[in-house]
Amino acid sequence: MIVGKASWFFENEPVIIxxxxxxxxxxxNGKLAEDFDLLYDDLxxxxxxYEKAHRLLIDEACRIALEKAELTKEQVNxxxxxxxxNQITPTSFAARSLAVPYFGIFGACSTSMEGLALASxxxxxxxxxxxxxxxxxxxxxxxxxxxxxxxxxxxxxxxAQWTVTGAGYAIIAKQNEKYSEKPKITAATIGKVIDMGLSxxxxxxxxxxxxxxxxxxxxxxxxxxxxxxxxxxxxxDLGKIGRATVLDLLHSxxxxxxxxxxxxxxxxxxxxxxxxxxxxxxxxxxxxxIYGHLLKQMNYGFYKKILCVATGALLSPMTVQQKETIPxxxxxxxIEKNS
Amino acid sequence: MIVGKASWFFENEPVIIxxxxxxxxxxxNGKLAEDFDLLYDDLxxxxxxYEKAHRLLIDEACRIALEKAELTKEQVNxxxxxxxxNQITPTSFAARSLAVPYFGIFGACSTSMEGLALASxxxxxxxxxxxxxxxxxxxxxxxxxxxxxxxxxxxxxxxAQWTVTGAGYAIIAKQNEKYSEKPKITAATIGKVIDMGLSxxxxxxxxxxxxxxxxxxxxxxxxxxxxxxxxxxxxxDLGKIGRATVLDLLHSxxxxxxxxxxxxxxxxxxxxxxxxxxxxxxxxxxxxxIYGHLLKQMNYGFYKKILCVATGALLSPMTVQQKETIPxxxxxxxIEKNS
Numbered sequence: 143m144i145v146g147k148a149s150w151f152f153e154n155e156p157v158i159i160x161x162x163x164x165x166x167x168x169x170x171n172g173k174l175a176e177d178f179d180l181l182y183d184d185l186x187x188x189x190x191x192y193e194k195a196h197r198l199l200i201d202e203a204c205r206i207a208l209e210k211a212e213l214t215k216e217q218v219n220x221x222x223x224x225x226x227x228n229q230i231t232p233t234s235f236a237a238r239s240l241a242v243p244y245f246g247i248f249g250a251c252s253t254s255m256e257g258l259a260l261a262s263x264x265x266x267x268x269x270x271x272x273x274x275x276x277x278x279x280x281x282x283x284x285x286x287x288x289x290x291x292x293x294x295x296x297x298x299x300x301x302a303q304w305t306v307t308g309a310g311y312a313i314i315a316k317q318n319e320k321y322s323e324k325p326k327i328t329a330a331t332i333g334k335v336i337d338m339g340l341s342x343x344x345x346x347x348x349x350x351x352x353x354x355x356x357x358x359x360x361x362x363x364x365x366x367x368x369x370x371x372x373x374x375x376x377x378x379d380l381g382k383i384g385r386a387t388v389l390d391l392l393h394s395x396x397x398x399x400x401x402x403x404x405x406x407x408x409x410x411x412x413x414x415x416x417x418x419x420x421x422x423x424x425x426x427x428x429x430x431x432i433y434g435h436l437l438k439q440m441n442y443g444f445y446k447k448i449l450c451v452a453t454g455a456l457l458s459p460m461t462v463q464q465k466e467t468i469p470x471x472x473x474x475x476x477i478e479k480n481s
Numbered sequence: 482m483i484v485g486k487a488s489w490f491f492e493n494e495p496v497i498i499x500x501x502x503x504x505x506x507x508x509x510n511g512k513l514a515e516d517f518d519l520l521y522d523d524l525x526x527x528x529x530x531y532e533k534a535h536r537l538l539i540d541e542a543c544r545i546a547l548e549k550a551e552l553t554k555e556q557v558n559x560x561x562x563x564x565x566x567n568q569i570t571p572t573s574f575a576a577r578s579l580a581v582p583y584f585g586i587f588g589a590c591s592t593s594m595e596g597l598a599l600a601s602x603x604x605x606x607x608x609x610x611x612x613x614x615x616x617x618x619x620x621x622x623x624x625x626x627x628x629x630x631x632x633x634x635x636x637x638x639x640x641a642q643w644t645v646t647g648a649g650y651a652i653i654a655k656q657n658e659k660y661s662e663k664p665k666i667t668a669a670t671i672g673k674v675i676d677m678g679l680s681x682x683x684x685x686x687x688x689x690x691x692x693x694x695x696x697x698x699x700x701x702x703x704x705x706x707x708x709x710x711x712x713x714x715x716x717x718d719l720g721k722i723g724r725a726t727v728l729d730l731l732h733s734x735x736x737x738x739x740x741x742x743x744x745x746x747x748x749x750x751x752x753x754x755x756x757x758x759x760x761x762x763x764x765x766x767x768x769x770x771i772y773g774h775l776l777k778q779m780n781y782g783f784y785k786k787i788l789c790v791a792t793g794a795l796l797s798p799m800t801v802q803q804k805e806t807i808p809x810x811x812x813x814x815x816i817e818k819n820s
Binding site for chain 1: 482483486487489530532533558559563565566567568569570573574576577580581582583584585586587588589595599602603605606607608609610671672673674675676795796797798799800803805808810
């Protein structure tokens with residue numbers, strides 16, 4: 143099952159049987175609004191704090207995914223999930239409502255694919271029948287924790303990115319006849335922490351690019367696949383600067399991915415006129431775009447094989463204050479559809 | 482492999498081939514000082530912040546474990562680990578030094594057994610040859626994040642617990658002839674989030690007790706084992722109040738574990754005269770006592786079968802400020818030694 147040092151092949155081909163994708167007002171005005179299952183009109187969502195609204199996004203994404211999968215929560219073995227908030231409390235509190243055995247994970251914005259890789263391994267190895275996995279972020283909860291209170295109106299440089307308000311969750315199950323049309327997970331590559339010495343928290347795309355490039359290179363080396371195997375290689379939230387950097391880095395290593403099949407979720411979510419600077423970011427960026435938009439595109443037949451590479455910046459406000467550089471990571475999961 | 486809803490049997494019996502356990506000055510004066518591999522004389526450990534000292538505890542625990550296992554870090558497939566600090570930065574920064582593919586996890590003080598359960602599953606299912614897993618905490622880093630600056634000298638009630646300064650790491654490998662004498666992991670039960678409505682962050686042992694009782698009960702039900710199967714059932718950091726509560730809760734469900742074979746790591750680490758109130762806590766409590774003291778005791782032949790139940794309180798300072806109750810969780814892993 144392990145190939146090379148850090149990759150897995152899933153010979154039993156676990157499937158994504160359903161997803162639930164929720165978002166906020168900014169996503170409602172975005173380019174992919176139709177791919178969300180539920181969109182809220184304001185950031186409070188009827189709750190009395192942004193963190194409770196954050197939790198609600200997760201609660202509802204899980205509820206919708208279960209409903210679509212025609213499963214009760216009692217049938218689910220495990221939840222594997224996380225978010226960006228200190229001690230991942232929105233996710234843990236949602237796990238309390240869901241009341242299924244729970245693995246909390248933290249990979250910053252790489253959490254979505256960390257969870258999907260683990261869930262796929264567990265399902266593939268007969269460790270569960272059904273697993274719910276996903277990640278989430280909330281713009282205002284992230285802003286006040288990582289940056290400034292929004293009321294302060296701090297200016298942002300053009301390299302900064304906009305934290306997505308949303309949650310993307312998927313239910314992973316064993317392959318069987320009923321699910322033969324569902325997208326299957328065939329491989330994963332787990333990233334190592336890469337830090338090229340960048341320290342600007344307002345340019346995380348640039349900081350994360352080397353981690354994405356390293357994981358893509360490792361994935362190709364270890365699985366024996368190359369970019370021609372895939373219709374699409376998509377990163378999580380590199381934004382404009384990070385995406386260009388990854389392409390350059392891969393070029394310099396002799397890996398020439400055509401521009402048109404190398405997309406970034408952070409550049410897909412919002413319209414040109416929305417003021418998101420270098421693009422979207424946050425743990426919900428890859429989760430909502432992959433589990434919402436891209437799986438739909440797969441179902442429509444636009445894509446057959448996608449390599450999803452979620453990137454995370456493993457910093458905190460304290461490490462920035464302590465003048466640390468930004469350690470980054472990326473995990474890749476391969477999702478395929480029978481033709 | 483899955484039994485019941487939330488338990489796993491590991492038929493290939495992954496083994497713990499080596500451990501590395503580090504601690505601080507309070508642990509050096511504690512009851513189990515001899516079971517640590519490395520103890521520092523002060524909380525700074527030559528670093529310029531408590532968080533960097535926290536990371537050093539992890540760096541050194543991993544280095545020692547690898548040295549004892551006679552492995553280079555290049556031979557390790559994955560690191561699965563976490564801690565209590567916001568965005569688990571001490572662990573992620575240690576993962577940067579170790580430079581092996583990394584799964585960040587967060588289960589508060591249940592992190593040690595969340596990691597051991599996942600690592601065992603991956604090794605058992607041919608997902609890796611070697612995995613390093615563990616958890617850590619640092620008293621002063623935790624105090625200033627979760628409570629008050631130590632200089633403030635805030636008073637604590639007798640139900641409060643003392644966060645352990647330390648790191649406990651283990652290397653998990655496939656069973657083979659060379660490792661036939663090593664402790665093996667035979668089963669695990671993953672807990673769900675339980676919240677009985679307690680909201681006092683200075684009585685976390687009491688809050689966590691129902692989660693521990695639930696996981697122990699589930700483990701017995703799903704694996705068909707009972708307390709007679711084990712020489713010892715040990716919880717992570719329930720302290721005096723939590724331990725008594727678990728025994729009561731289990732009694733009320735007809736599970737009568739004799740007092741003498743039900744220990745708590747949080748009550749084993751320190752001497753009676755050390756001012757730790759209701760006992761030790763923190764992600765290092767179970768990790769240092771299990772990977773340090775208890776595995777040594779197993780090697781001496783005192784124990785053959787231990788059920789390790791690490792408990793976590795999934796709160797944050799913000800959830801306390803927002804008047805939330807405390808969601809708790811416990812994961813159980815069964816470690817056995819060939820006689």
